Amino acid sequence: MRVLRWFLLPLVLIGVWWAASAGGTNFYLPTPGAVLRAVGPTWTPATLRADVLPSVARLLAGFTVAGLVGVAAGVAIGLSPALRAYTEPVLEFLRAIPPPVLVPVVMLFAGIDNTMKVTVIVFGCVWPVLLNTIEGVRAVDPVLGEVCRAYRISGWTRLRTLVLRGASPQIMTGLRQALAIAIILMVISEMFAASSGLGFTIVQFQRGYAIPEMWTGIVLLGLLGVALAGLFGLGERVVLRWYFGLRRSGRGAP
Structure with missing residues (x-):
């Protein structure tokens, strides 16, 4: 039944x-059959590599x-109200800049190699991690903080067992x-200046009017996103095992 739920909406679409x-x-707009027939010739093992x-x-x-x-800076800012007050205006300014706008600027300093592409991804991805970490650190139960203080738990042990947890x-x-965001920026950075990559290949197909092949790249990109999200979900279940167990016990689940 669960498998049916997973595949029902994709099949409908x-x-x-x-x-x-x-x-x-x-x-x-080619048919799905035409796109499927183009997958094999387009994405060979050599092309995938x-x-x-x-x-x-x-x-x-x-x-x-x-x-x-993001985690390191978020923890530091979240633990220090003074640091948060000094950095908040700059963070809000930088966060408002769309990462794709920086691609031409980064190209001037980093060239068009992998450094540019990774830099664009880092700039776009750091903000949700940073801001969520800050809010998560600020929301740590103050009673637990007092308990740590009473038992003289400090330093790395306090950071690991209380703050990060x-x-x-x-x-x-x-x-x-x-x-x-990383998937989106990966494609955008490769569309600007690259000689390989999914974004580069999709643009080449579009410029050559190889439309079914272009759609195979788009579908492959979506499948890559699904695979990465699935792997992330597995890791999340491991890291937050205690959290999901706490939620189940709060709902009275066995």
């Missing part, structure tokens, strides 16, 4: 796509750096949001 494109004259793997590597590199920077649900929320 494919059916709508098929009905909208069958017998149509729109060159830019040349285009998909570099994209995934850039995405994971940018996402990892953004996660580390208490803020971890919101940190994971920020990371989940950052993952979706």
Whole structure:
């Protein structure tokens, strides 16, 4: 039954796509069958290694750096009201800048290699992690803070067992949001200046009017997003095992 729920909406959407494109004259909307027939010739093992793997590597590199920077800075700012007061105007200013706008600027300083693409991903992904971490740290139960103080729990032990553990649900929320942004920025950065990657390949197909092949790239990009979200969900279940158990016990579940 659960498997049926997973596949019901995708099957309905494919059916709508098929009905909208069958017998149509729109060159830019091929049928799902035409797209499916183009998958094999388009995405061979060599093509996957040349285009998909570099994209995934850039995405994971940018996402990892953004996660580390966002959590570290968020914890520091969340624990210090003075630091939060000094940094808030700058953070709000930088957060309001759309990351794609920075692509030409980053290209001037970092060139058009992987450094530029990873930098754009980092800049766009760091904000949800940073802001969610700040709010998560600020929301840590003050009573638990007093308990730590009474038992003289301080330093790394207090940071690990109280601050990071208490803020971890919101940190994971920020990371989940950052993952979706990372996929978008990976494609955008590769569309500007690249010689490989999913974004580059999709644009090349579009410029060459290889429309079914272009759609295969879009579908592959969506499947990549689903796979990464699924893997993230598994990791989230492990990291927040205590949190989900607490919620189940609060609802009276066994």
